[in-house]
Amino acid sequence: MNTQAADSTQDTLIKEKNRVEVLEEKADQKPDGALSKRLKAPVHIPTDTVNPISKDSLAKLVKFERKRVKDSVRNELNKLPKHVYFTFDDGPLLGSTAIDSISKAKNIKINVFLVGKHANMSKGLKRDFQKYYNNPLVECYNHSYTHANNKFTTFYSNPISAFDDFEKNEIDLKLKYKIIRLPGRNIWIYDDVRRIDLQSGASTADMLYTNGYKIYGWDVEWKIHGLTGKPIQSVHEIYTRICNYMNNKSSMEPNNVVLLMHDDMFQNKKGQQLLSSLIDSIQNNTDYKFEFIRDYPFRY
Numbered sequence: 090m091n092t093q094a095a096d097s098t099q100d101t102l103i104k105e106k107n108r109v110e111v112l113e114e115k116a117d118q119k120p121d122g123a124l125s126k127r128l129k130a131p132v133h134i135p136t137d138t139v140n141p142i143s144k145d146s147l148a149k150l151v152k153f154e155r156k157r158v159k160d161s162v163r164n165e166l167n168k169l170p171k172h173v174y175f176t177f178d179d180g181p182l183l184g185s186t187a188i189d190s191i192s193k194a195k196n197i198k199i200n201v202f203l204v205g206k207h208a209n210m211s212k213g214l215k216r217d218f219q220k221y222y223n224n225p226l227v228e229c230y231n232h233s234y235t236h237a238n239n240k241f242t243t244f245y246s247n248p249i250s251a252f253d254d255f256e257k258n259e260i261d262l263k264l265k266y267k268i269i270r271l272p273g274r275n276i277w278i279y280d281d282v283r284r285i286d287l288q289s290g291a292s293t294a295d296m297l298y299t300n301g302y303k304i305y306g307w308d309v310e311w312k313i314h315g316l317t318g319k320p321i322q323s324v325h326e327i328y329t330r331i332c333n334y335m336n337n338k339s340s341m342e343p344n345n346v347v348l349l350m351h352d353d354m355f356q357n358k359k360g361q362q363l364l365s366s367l368i369d370s371i372q373n374n375t376d377y378k379f380e381f382i383r384d385y386p387f388r389y
């Protein structure tokens with residue numbers, strides 16, 4: 090028997106075992122967000138003071154370098170898990186029961202930003218709220234008690250009364266998480282992020298954040314006419330938009346895409362079928378995971 094060959098096979102096996110162990114150890118490490126940081130970091134080109142290049146050439150160089158970094162980070166991020174967040178605003182409303190049933194039928198996590206005033210409008214809506222509340226696949230968050238009575242500028246012109254309105258909602262609906270979406274505003278304040286779309290609303294958002302709340306906006310919005318079930322954007326359009334945000338790393342956080350919908354979009358059978366069909370498209374064609382906003386963002 091060729092003992093040398095046996096030895097080298099043994100060696101190879103040991104090496105392979107070590108390699109696998111190292112890889113497993115790496116996989117166990119919590120991601121530190123380095124890739125996300127690199128994606129946003131400004132590009133630095135070392136300047137040569139002896140032979141300075143023209144401004145034009147430097148601009149070209151920066152542009153080239155930025156693209157190179159972005160492409161390489163994008164390649165790395167594409168190998169990592171991707172997360173999608175379905176968020177439904179303004180419930181409970183007609184449409185909420187259907188959303189609740191669809192989340193169970195498809196076995197996906199969803200997020201609802203609730204309005205307490207709606208839950209107190211009728212016994213039926215109270216019951217729909219309870220369904221959400223008791224469904225482990227649904228997480229209930231805060232969208233204010235009155236929804237600003239749809240007079241947003243007036244509502245946000247008094248941050249203290251606006252703050253109280255969110256607090257009232259939290260108590261009334263017994264909300265477990267200090268997670269908010271502002272009515273009528275796409276404002277994000279959490280961790281190291283603060284992005285404001287309209288200045289009216291910023292003081293209220295800051296005050297909420299200072300008091301332990303996190304405020305989340307959205308990357309993509311889907312609009313369907315509630316009564317007719319006619320979509321402004323087709324399932325294909327909205328599916329493509331979600332994928333583009335995921336692939337181009339253009340969402341607020343790369344590999345995390347937040348979709349905004351409204352409960353009243355799904356009061357009609359047609360609308361409900363569109364929602365089911367969007368979920369099917371994602372489940373059949375992508376490896377995206379449906380997540381709770383509480384876990385947002387997954388940073389790699």
Ligand SMILES: [Zn+2]
Pocket residue numbers: 178179232236272273
């Ligand atoms: Zn709303």
